[in-house]
Amino acid sequence: MKKGEKYTYIFIAVLVIVMATYRGYHEITDPDPGIPFYTTAAPELKREAELIYKKYECSDCHALWMVRNMMQNVPAPALDGIGSLKTEDWFYKYLSAENPQSILPTRLKDEYKMPSYAHIPEEERRLLAAYLASLKVEDWFLEETRRMEYEKLTGKKYQASVAGNEQAR
């Protein structure tokens, strides 16, 4: 074997090893995990609740299914995965409160804070609460969802232990 040929073979061998390792590494650490958000709602509940959601223009302030009104700039928490952080009962009470900020304090100006929906029909509050509770997040993205919610609500950096305590309300 000529010297040049030898180096070519060594070069190819190294390349093959590097590529194999690189792919193996990415298959282990970087499987495409996909979108972590899903709903457990039956199609009928989803349809009805989304009509109510639209009617009251919740998307003026909130993102859901990563969609929000781009003309608005209210730093409200996204609702994707919110049903993994709170219960249906909590959502119903929150939507029914005359003063939602007595349940969840705001850091925003009056025109941006969560409005009261105490006066919309009870049926609509029930449907919204059931739908919100169905908005789940996969376990691997739960902590990240918690972090995003905490930072939107408080405007502060998330520290797992601090936020963990607050979540226990």
Ligand code: HEC
């Ligand atoms: C004017 C903007 C605005 C509108 C419209 C609005 N929200 Fe909110 N919402 C907020 C803000 C801001 C918060 C965070 C608490 C606060 O600052 O009052 C919030 C909080 C929430 C929370 C609690 C989130 C959490 O992290 O615990 C839920 C659930 C919610 N809103 C659902 C809705 C639904 C459903 C609608 C429509 C019926 C709606 N919101 C309409 C601004 C809005």
